[in-house]
Amino acid sequence: MKTARIIYNPTSGRETFKTGLADVLIQLEKNGYIASAHATTKGGDATKAAQTACEIGFDLIIAVGGDGTVNEVLNGMADFEERPVLGIIPMGTVNDFASALYIDNEIESAVDTIVNGRTMFIDIGKMNSKYFMNIAGGGKITAVSYEAPSKLKAVIGTLAYYVKGIELLPQITSTNIRIEYDKNVFEGEVMLFLIGLTNSIGGFDKLVPDAKFNDGEFSLLFVEKVSILELGRIMTMASRGEHLNHDKVHYAKASDIRVSSYDDVQLNLDGEFGGVLPARFVNYQQHVAFRVPEKFYEEQMHN
Numbered sequence: 019m020k021t022a023r024i025i026y027n028p029t030s031g032r033e034t035f036k037t038g039l040a041d042v043l044i045q046l047e048k049n050g051y052i053a054s055a056h057a058t059t060k061g062g063d064a065t066k067a068a069q070t071a072c073e074i075g076f077d078l079i080i081a082v083g084g085d086g087t088v089n090e091v092l093n094g095m096a097d098f099e100e101r102p103v104l105g106i107i108p109m110g111t112v113n114d115f116a117s118a119l120y121i122d123n124e125i126e127s128a129v130d131t132i133v134n135g136r137t138m139f140i141d142i143g144k145m146n147s148k149y150f151m152n153i154a155g156g157g158k159i160t161a162v163s164y165e166a167p168s169k170l171k172a173v174i175g176t177l178a179y180y181v182k183g184i185e186l187l188p189q190i191t192s193t194n195i196r197i198e199y200d201k202n203v204f205e206g207e208v209m210l211f212l213i214g215l216t217n218s219i220g221g222f223d224k225l226v227p228d229a230k231f232n233d234g235e236f237s238l239l240f241v242e243k244v245s246i247l248e249l250g251r252i253m254t255m256a257s258r259g260e261h262l263n264h265d266k267v268h269y270a271k272a273s274d275i276r277v278s279s280y281d282d283v284q285l286n287l288d289g290e291f292g293g294v295l296p297a298r299f300v301n302y303q304q305h306v307a308f309r310v311p312e313k314f315y316e317e318q319m320h321n
């Protein structure tokens with residue numbers, strides 16, 4: 019028998035997991051797992067629960083929630099030498115990472131991927147001392163508040179990010195930045211930079227067209243100083259995957275990136291506020307084993 023620890027955020031997104039929990043436990047038991055569950059009680063709790071699960075030596079951790087919960091679980095397990103395999107049941111308002119892995123939003127199907135899917139070792143990133151699995155980014159934002167209002171987010175889901183993204187546009191100002199990536203250096207006025215691991219970022223699925231999940235490389239994207247109007251145009255182009263042709267958009271692959279500025283540049287890590295520059299981003303190649311659907315596995319292994 020193998021052991022599985024479910025770590026779920028009861029407040030996340032649809033908030034319906036609790037009623038389905040018994041069925042998930044049964045489905046896991048039927049497939050040879052001794053399973054137990056931990057409901058998180060506050061921010062940061064999923065990290066502690068994942069640490070404990072690693073210490074105890076569970077074979078499998080199942081993160082149930084949105085990107086925030088997956089990120090917290092990842093941060094609890096990434097420093098351990100012996101890491102459980104990680105499965106995801108997407109229940110959040112925003113499940114960018116799970117959808118990048120083609121994990122179904124329907125609970126039973128997500129559990130089916132966990133028990134019958136494939137194990138794939140996937141790259142994660144570390145920004146200073148924190149891990150991320152999807153995206154890190156930064157820019158100078160003059161607004162006081164950075165967060166999408168959570169009520170709004172709960173009501174209209176991912177759309178809030180677009181609305182907020184568009185609302186934020188006028189508040190983005192260019193700033194002088196130094197970006198060292200592998201053996202290259204860029205210095206100049208930049209609107210924003212993104213460091214991606216997957217191709218599913220803030221609802222844009224064509225932002226990083228050729229993301230590979232296990233090649234040890236980040237996709238680095240930054241936009242040189244342009245007018246707000248032009249930045250809006252670049253965002254529209256990005257939604258169609260046409261932004262890389264824009265002469266102010268830089269795109270490169272790198273595994274070790276350092277970004278610094280004399281200015282206060284805010285950072286975002288997997289959709290949450292992540293401090294300010296300077297920062298170093300290191301790719302930890304194939305660091306965590308995820309349970310993924312066959313289709314995703316085949317695509318990644320044969321492309």
Ligand SMILES: Nc1ncnc2c1ncn2[C@@H]1O[C@H](COP(=O)(O)OP(=O)(O)OP(=O)(O)O)[C@@H](O)[C@H]1O
Binds near residue numbers: 113
């Ligand atoms: N019991 C809890 N009560 C309040 N917040 C919690 C609880 N458990 C976890 N959290 C916090 O909620 C954050 C968001 O969770 P998650 O990403 O799973 O859900 P979401 O629905 O996508 O996001 P959001 O709650 O921001 O809409 C987590 O990063 C965590 O810090």
